[in-house]
Amino acid sequence: MRRGYGPSRPPRGLTLIEQLMALAIAAVLACVAAPPMLSLAGRYRRQSAQSDLVAALGYAREAAVRRQRPVLVCPSRDGRQCSEDTRWEGGWLLGEDRDHDGQVDEALRVGQGYAGIVIRSTAGRRSVRFRPDGSAAGSNLTLLFCPAGSAQADSRVIVSNAGRIRTERTAESCL
Numbered sequence: 001m002r003r004g005y006g007p008s009r010p011p012r013g014l015t016l017i018e019q020l021m022a023l024a025i026a027a028v029l030a031c032v033a034a035p036p037m038l039s040l041a042g043r044y045r046r047q048s049a050q051s052d053l054v055a056a057l058g059y060a061r062e063a064a065v066r067r068q069r070p071v072l073v074c075p076s077r078d079g080r081q082c083s084e085d086t087r088w089e090g091g092w093l094l095g096e097d098r099d100h101d102g103q104v105d106e107a108l109r110v111g112q113g114y115a116g117i118v119i120r121s122t123a124g125r126r127s128v129r130f131r132p133d134g135s136a137a138g139s140n141l142t143l144l145f146c147p148a149g150s151a152q153a154d155s156r157v158i159v160s161n162a163g164r165i166r167t168e169r170t171a172e173s174c175l
Contacts, residue, residue: 064130074127
């Protein structure tokens with residue numbers, strides 16, 4: 001009986017040409033799939049940031065009712081004091097403002113920043129203060145969640161005067 005290659009036993013493995021063709025097909029598929037995957041990752045980051053802020057706002061409302069004292073939520077760039085800006089992607093503070101100066105005196109929670117996202121609040125309202133009855137004084141607060149480099153938001157969080165927190169999809173301008 002003969003061993004080795006012959007008519008009864010074909011060679012095993014792939015040729016160099018077959019391997020290069022498989023690599024070329026995989027490269028084309030990767031190039032086609034990359035943009036949707038990046039878009040999906042960005043959408044996931046925005047949804048995660050939105051969930052973090054909704055949870056923080058809900059916690060602030062509950063803390064105001066439980067403590068029977070006003071609780072402030074505001075944007076913060078350094079995690080120590082409220083900023084005078086309407087941009088929230090640098091982070092936020094949540095805590096009591098005992099002297100009503102618009103700054104958190106005792107931080108209960110500090111939110112970290114969000115890369116690749118722009119989060120803007122209503123121009124006339126840069127923070128929200130929950131009262132002991134759970135309501136939020138002032139006008140409605142709207143937080144727009146925009147992809148970095150885009151002029152259009154894809155979602156928003158709204159805090160009403162009654163203290164209700166809701167999310168919705170939108171096509172509002174981020175500018």
